Amino acid sequence: MLxxxxxxxxxxxxxxxxxxxxxDVKGKQVRLGIEAPPNAPVHREEVYRIxxxxxxxxxxxxxxxxxxxxxxxxxxxxxGKNEK
Amino acid sequence: MKNETNxxxxxxxxxxxxxxxxxxxxxxxxxxxxxxxxxxxVLGFPGYKDYILVPHKENSPFLWYQSLDDPAxxxxxxxxxxxKPDYDVPISxxxxxSLGAEKIEELELLAIVTVPKDRPQDMTANLLGPIVIDPVKxxxxxxxxxxxRYSTKTPILPQKK
Numbered sequence: 108m109l110x111x112x113x114x115x116x117x118x119x120x121x122x123x124x125x126x127x128x129x130x131d132v133k134g135k136q137v138r139l140g141i142e143a144p145p146n147a148p149v150h151r152e153e154v155y156r157i158x159x160x161x162x163x164x165x166x167x168x169x170x171x172x173x174x175x176x177x178x179x180x181x182x183x184x185x186x187g188k189n190e191k
Numbered sequence: 192m193k194n195e196t197n198x199x200x201x202x203x204x205x206x207x208x209x210x211x212x213x214x215x216x217x218x219x220x221x222x223x224x225x226x227x228x229x230x231x232x233v234l235g236f237p238g239y240k241d242y243i244l245v246p247h248k249e250n251s252p253f254l255w256y257q258s259l260d261d262p263a264x265x266x267x268x269x270x271x272x273x274x275k276p277d278y279d280v281p282i283s284x285x286x287x288x289s290l291g292a293e294k295i296e297e298l299e300l301l302a303i304v305t306v307p308k309d310r311p312q313d314m315t316a317n318l319l320g321p322i323v324i325d326p327v328k329x330x331x332x333x334x335x336x337x338x339x340r341y342s343t344k345t346p347i348l349p350q351k352k
Binding site for chain 2: 157159177180
């Protein structure tokens with residue numbers, strides 16, 4: 108891994124069109140500003156990983172048919188109406 | 192494996208339709224113009240960029256989000272506003288630009304649904320990573336929201352105690 112030391116206000120360039128600025132450094136936190144083209148989406152890694160995992164889980168668990176799911180949905184909706 | 196799809200993709204150019212054969216929902220025909228393109232793919236599935244939406248059935252809130260790149264890849268999706276009317280998705284101008292979208296009010300939202308086996312009442316929707324679609328350009332993107340506000344496992348039905 109390439110490790111660079113940067114100060115507040117300095118930046119690095121990745122490829123031709125990705126720029127990462129050090130906006131601020133306070134104690135243990137670093138604020139970064141990122142400029143990247145739309146085909147290079149930027150995410151906080153831990154959040155990105157959670158969504159990735161959930162997507163993979165959802166695809167793996169996709170039911171054979173949705174009738175059970177739509178039945179409970181319908182029941183819930185109609186049940187809710189009857190209670191009122 | 193029982194729950195594996197067996198889709199066979201057959202493009203019928205002259206009719207501008209795509210024919211799909213599937214063990215899940217039989218053979219379907221979708222107009223080619225209904226294909227939704229995701230330049231960034233679904234997160235975790237970067238190589239799968241083209242999808243079609245297949246409504247489950249009448250009076251069902253669910254749709255299938257079927258990959259055209261992998262016959263076995265399918266998601267269950269729902270319009271999250273149906274069960275969470277106050278769902279608030281911030282749309283940046285960069286997102287509008289990447290979708291080629293002109294009007295914010297035309298954008299459509301989908302949330303990927305997870306249905307636990309044998310417990311459909313516990314199904315959840317991923318509100319942390321909704322899919323935003325521009326229905327005019329047929330471009331879509333899965334975006335990432337604030338994890339302090341939204342979760343990948345938001346119950347779709349009211350929780351029973």
